[in-house]
Amino acid sequence: MKPTMISSTVRRKPRARLPLAGVIGGVIVTFWLVMAVIGPYIAPHDVGGVAGDAVFAPISAQYPLGTDYLGRDMLSRVLHGAPYTIGVALAAVIIASFGGTALALFAAASGGWFDTIVSRIVDVKLSIPSKLLALIMIAAFGSSVPVLILTAGVGYMPGAYRISRALAVNVQAMDYVQAARSRGEGLAYIMFYEMLPNMLRPVLADLGLRFLFIVLLLSGMSFLGLGVQPPEADWGSLVRENIIGLSEGAPAVIVPALAIATLTIAVNMVIDGFAGRKRRGG
Template sequence: MKNPVNTSVISPAARRRPSRRLPIAGMIGIAIVVFWLVMALIGPYIAAYGVGGVIGDDVFAPMSMHHPLGTDYLGRDMLSRILHGAPYTIGVALAAVSLASLGGTALALCTAATGGWFDAVVSRVVDTMLSIPHQLLALIIVASFGSSVPLLILTAGIGYMPGAYRIGRALAVNVQAMDYVQAARVRGERLFYITCFEMLPNMFRPVLADFGLRFLFIVLLLSGLSFLGLGIQPPQADWGLLVRENIIGLSEGAPAVIVPAIAIATLTIAVNMVIDSMVGRKRRGNEV
């Protein structure tokens, strides 16, 4: 007669096995991020009014059925303005962080794999750029050459590329010392293969977390520039400019100021929640 299986006994490995599911905070963050990404894509097409359309003389009107978020200082529908501003706030930040993260990581892989004088020269140039505050660099460039979407993307991308390079190089130096990278060198693999197929996949998660953090920094940088009048120019608007335009009516038209600020806050907090969840899962997996 076979002994019955004792289902109450669970192996220590099974107890320590990490869950594949994201925590609730991470799932909520992903839902909010996806919502704003969708709004950035379709927002201008579903807005009830044009980006600069003045719909009446009732400035700072309260929330109503016709204007769910009220109107601004010129009588424009705030919901439509926020939907039109989503592509600029999110799209420009995504383009800039892609330039910063991809450029910095690619350069870090090349310098770590090549080494020698090339690594030393690039590292010293990056150290020099890191000594310049991002906000100051952005203010100088925009004030000197004017404000436009391509210039804002280039300014934010170049400003945050040194930080992405530093993170990428620290990861690449550790990864290239691994046995599988050394084995690829012994096999005679080319530099492109080693960096793209041996090193980069093992750096992907930390680089992705850094990508999210830099996206937050760039959103806040661009919103700050718009608040100072150096970002997206009227009649187009991002959320930072919406706050600046309506700050004079805070006492009588609070939704026109608070709602764009809440939009910025929900986007940045949601991205931060996703990053924390990803890092937490990786840490729990390493502890096992």
């Protein structure tokens, strides 16, 4: 008799697949993150260096992105502006999302008077528009990178708190959280080992959205002349200072606007793909 052949094929667990739009968005976001790190080092000219006499020069081999209203190379200006646009937004969103999520976890897990007081304070803060708060802060303390980071972070923390608290309230009522309480686990363990992992996906999606909001807020403040100050520049200030070239279709005003647009659209594509991805065979 022939020995019975046992199949060695192992059924693998389906993997989550990111849609094509999410992959494309991830590539673009990764590109801009890399440029935020190495951009100033690979820029052909200094941030304020005048490359030539040509004002609002068109795209050419010498000036791949044209020149601005003073004859400065726009490629260099965009590369030097990437750390400010992206870096300041990242620092602010870390304050907003991490701070709001940690506070929401503690409030939902502890409950009682602390949860009530924090929630009412957040409600008051939500009644103040973020742009108005930014204008007040800059008028009081002046425009600097630390002030911009703190203003954007504090301004968007209440929204992150409300989203995270709504998730945390639902999660903390689950059986596994109640079992952890019955075992006598500490509050920190329940917050970060039982609750946070089960609400991480929507929290990360909200983090991406807050990053978009902060990029647009900072770009808007720079467009008003209240953001990063000369000689440094971010993409919003590049649009503002070259706005007179808009009637001529100068690349100097179009390029930084496209940089902001590609970054925000790409982040949105990643968020949509991350939130809506399906499992193969599911």
